[in-house]
Amino acid sequence: MLTGAGVSAESGVPTFRGGGRTAVWKGMPFEVISSAGMVRSNLPEVWEWFDYRRGVLSTCRPNPAHETIARWQDRFDSFTLATQNIDGLHAAAGSREVLELHGNAWRARCLKCGGREELREKPSDVRPPVCVACGGQMRPDVVLFGEMLPERVWISAAERAARCDLCFVVGTSAIVYPAAGLPYAAAEAGAFLVEINPEPTPLSEACDATLRGAAGEILPLLDEEGA
Ligand code: OAD
Numbered sequence: 001m002l003t004g005a006g007v008s009a010e011s012g013v014p015t016f017r018g019g020g021r022t023a024v025w026k027g028m029p030f031e032v033i034s035s036a037g038m039v040r041s042n043l044p045e046v047w048e049w050f051d052y053r054r055g056v057l058s059t060c061r062p063n064p065a066h067e068t069i070a071r072w073q074d075r076f077d078s079f080t081l082a083t084q085n086i087d088g089l090h091a092a093a094g095s096r097e098v099l100e101l102h103g104n105a106w107r108a109r110c111l112k113c114g115g116r117e118e119l120r121e122k123p124s125d126v127r128p129p130v131c132v133a134c135g136g137q138m139r140p141d142v143v144l145f146g147e148m149l150p151e152r153v154w155i156s157a158a159e160r161a162a163r164c165d166l167c168f169v170v171g172t173s174a175i176v177y178p179a180a181g182l183p184y185a186a187a188e189a190g191a192f193l194v195e196i197n198p199e200p201t202p203l204s205e206a207c208d209a210t211l212r213g214a215a216g217e218i219l220p221l222l223d224e225e226g227a
Pocket of ligand 1: 003004005006007009010015016017034084085102143144145170171172173174175176196197198199201213214215216
C-alpha cells in the first residue's frame with residue numbers, strides 16, 4: 001500500500017495538487033519553501049511554514065481510509081504500508097511500522113549530530129529548536145525538495161515492492177519520485193495494481209484496476225465486501 005496526501009484529504013489536511021490547485025505559502029510555491037536551499041538560507045522561515053502546517057495537522061484526526069488501512073495490516077499475512085505523508089495520521093489510526101518515505105512533521109532532526117526529537121515534547125517558542133544532545137540547531141525531520149529519502153526506509157520500501165502481489169496506490173498524484181516509482185517496481189514483480197483516486201494520474205494506465213472516488217469511501221467498501 002502506497003499512500004499520498006489524498007488519503008488525508010478527508011481528515012482536512014490540504015493536498016499539494018489536485019482539483020487544479022497547487023499549494024502556495026506567502027506567495028512561494030511549496031517546492032521553494034519546502035526545499036533544501038531554504039534550510040541553508042532561511043531556517044527560521046522553514047520553521048514558520050512547518051509550525052503553520054503542524055497547527056493545521058493538530059486539528060486533524062484519522063478518517064475511515066486510515067482506519068481501514070490499519071485493519072488491513074492484520075488481515076493479510078504480509079502487509080507493508082509506505083506513505084509520502086508527514087502527518088502521522090496512519091500511526092494515529094493504529095498502523096504499525098509505517099514506512100514514512102518523506103519523514104514526519106512532528107519530529108525535529110539536529111543539523112549537527114543527526115539526533116531526533118519529538119516536537120510535541122519540545123517548547124514551541126524556541127526556533128530553531130536546540131538539540132538536547134549537542135546544542136546544535138534542529139530542522140524539521142522531513143524530506144525537502146532536493147534531498148534524498150531516508151536510506152533505510154527507502155530500501156525497505158523498494159524491497160517490499162519487489163516482492164509484492166497486490167499493490168494499492170491511494171491518494172497520490174504519482175509524480176514525485178522516487179516514491180512514484182514504487183508501484184512500477186511492484187508491477188514489474190507481477191503485482192496486481194489498484195489505484196484509488198478521484199482523478200486520473202500518470203500511473204492510471206499502468207493499473208489493473210482504477211477505483212475513482214474518495215479513499216475514505218472506497219476503502220471501507222472494499223473492507224465490507226471482503227474483497
Ligand atoms: P498530491 O497533492 O500531489 O496529490 C494528491 C492526490 O490525491 C491527487 O491525485 C488527488 O486527486 C488525490 N485525492 C484528493 N482527494 C482524495 C481523496 N479523498 N481520496 C483519494 N485521493 C484523493 O499529493 P502526493 O502525491 O502525496 O513531498 O504528493 C507527493 C509529494 O509531493 C508529497 O509527499 C510532498 C509533495 O511535494 C514532499 O514534500 C517531499
